Amino acid sequence: MLNIQYFASIREALNRSEEELELPRDVKSVQALIDYLVSGNPHFEAVFIESGDSKDGKVLVAVNQTIVDRRHLLSQNDEVAFFPPVTGG
Amino acid sequence: MISIQNEDFSLGDEYAAIRTRAGDVGAIVTFTGLVREIYGDDSTAGAVQSLTIEHYPGMTEKCLKDIQLKAEDRWPLLATRIIHRVGELCNHDQIVLVATASAHRNAAFESAEFIMDYLKSEAPFWKKQKSESESSWIESRYTDKAALDRWQKS
Numbered sequence: 001m002l003n004i005q006y007f008a009s010i011r012e013a014l015n016r017s018e019e020e021l022e023l024p025r026d027v028k029s030v031q032a033l034i035d036y037l038v039s040g041n042p043h044f045e046a047v048f049i050e051s052g053d054s055k056d057g058k059v060l061v062a063v064n065q066t067i068v069d070r071r072h073l074l075s076q077n078d079e080v081a082f083f084p085p086v087t088g089g
Numbered sequence: 090m091i092s093i094q095n096e097d098f099s100l101g102d103e104y105a106a107i108r109t110r111a112g113d114v115g116a117i118v119t120f121t122g123l124v125r126e127i128y129g130d131d132s133t134a135g136a137v138q139s140l141t142i143e144h145y146p147g148m149t150e151k152c153l154k155d156i157q158l159k160a161e162d163r164w165p166l167l168a169t170r171i172i173h174r175v176g177e178l179c180n181h182d183q184i185v186l187v188a189t190a191s192a193h194r195n196a197a198f199e200s201a202e203f204i205m206d207y208l209k210s211e212a213p214f215w216k217k218q219k220s221e222s223e224s225s226w227i228e229s230r231y232t233d234k235a236a237l238d239r240w241q242k243s
Contacts, residue, residue: 062145065145065151083213086229088173088214089205089214
């Protein structure tokens with residue numbers, strides 16, 4: 001099972017903080033996972049599609065708690081997190 | 090040493106602790122970040138009443154540890170201390186503490202700045218501000234990324 005977590009403005013926009021997902025066989029990369037989540041879900045579409053692929057995208061992705069780009073390949077049991085650019089300090 | 094906590098911290102206590110821990114130390118730099126009344130350019134939102142800081146438990150600690158190790162690789166540090174508060178904070182509250190100890194001042198100054206620059210652009214914390222009229226997430230600033238670039242040149 002994939003564990004997916006959402007933080008900050010993205011958590012609020014999607015109205016969920018966490019979910020478990022059986023990794024579909026044809027979903028290999030982070031980008032494919034995003035496409036899968038977005039398909040038919042306008043809330044996800046609003047969050048992910050708007051951000052495009054600009055360098056300072058609005059959605060960052062971490063896999064197993066390390067920031068990765070969208071070509072990163074996923075494995076079953078990965079912890080995936082989606083969040084906006086950070087604003088600590 | 091790294092702490093993510095809701096409680097406030099005492100700069101005096103932390104200074105005394107790192108001074109003891111560092112042993113034969115010649116320079117200690119401490120940086121404290123505080124909650125401001127207005128964030129960003131949007132002064133129309135009114136003065137901030139409170140700030141809520143959310144983080145990604147697990148990744149936050151891992152990320153700060155990585156930053157600390159990077160700093161220790163780069164400068165001869167005797168001790169470092171990072172505290173970041175989370176949860177609800179008020180105006181003028183302390184948010185973050187970075188302390189670095191070294192034999193000489195340059196290493197202490199530079200490493201403290203390095204840790205703060207990386208913390209601000211990589212550590213998974215998010216600030217939400219609440220004013221009388223509304224609450225909104227604070228947007229990340231390009232200048233923080235620019236601050237990071239200067240450490241990657243040399």
